[in-house]
Amino acid sequence: MNPSGLDKEIILNAAEEAIRRFGPSKTNITDIAKILKVSHAAIYRHYENKAVLLEAVTERWLSRVSRPLEPIMKENNDPEAKLRCYLKTLCQNKRSSVIEDPEMFENFAILTQNSKEALSTHVEQLFAQLEEIIRKGMETGVFETDDPREMAVTVFTATSRFHYPAFAKEWENPNIESLVNSVIDLILNGVKKRN
Structure with a gap:
């Protein structure tokens, strides 16, 4: 070339x-x-240097992995269904990436250990999307919270076992889908507005 x-x-x-x-x-x-x-x-x-290049590769890869979340954000579903779909898709995409693209996932995992700042843009985007769903749920009277941003971070943290690379070995559990659904049910029960 x-x-x-x-x-x-x-x-x-x-x-x-x-x-x-x-x-x-x-x-x-x-x-x-x-x-x-x-x-x-x-x-x-x-x-x-190599570190900067691999960081750029990971950022581009993360944007592709996150792409399936974009249509969910555009849907006009009720906030509860939207939050459920978003969380399931987020967890499934990260788990699928381990199987379908293990070397790139390994690159992502290495980056999360060595360069926390490099992932801040990706994580911030996820926080913002979750906050938007939760805020919409507050506006429609479905969710109740004093601070939608704090709730978004809490929801992200509560599901991190199913999408954060440090836990990837646990994703081989044959009951993983059931565990994800149980945690999502618990989250939805926690944020729903009480009558």
Whole structure:
């Protein structure tokens, strides 16, 4: 490849290919450069080091993993059904990613351990979406809380066992779907407005 035609998107594609081929721990800038048939210096013109590049790869991957949540946010369902669907989809997407894209999930898991700041945009987006659903539930008289933001963080935390990478080994439990549903039922009972 001609280095002058190199851009961040092309590098990210090659980095994903290298991660899937070698795993995130063994992937290095030279591997990515070989895939692109350029020198490693050409990569460094766009990304200052491997950590920054892998962070960019993970951010792009997370946006793809989160994409199925977007249609749920646009639906005009009642807030209870919307919150249930959102949480189930969030948990299912993360669990599916372990099976369907294990190397990229491993990259995500490594990033969550080494660079908490890198995930703040992703987590903030999830908090904002949950807050929007909860706020709508308050407006329609379905949910009751003094602070929808705090409730969004609480709901996220209560379900984290089913979507946070540190717990991925537990997702092999054959009863995982039943556990997810039980926790979601508990959450919904907790936020529903009492008559």
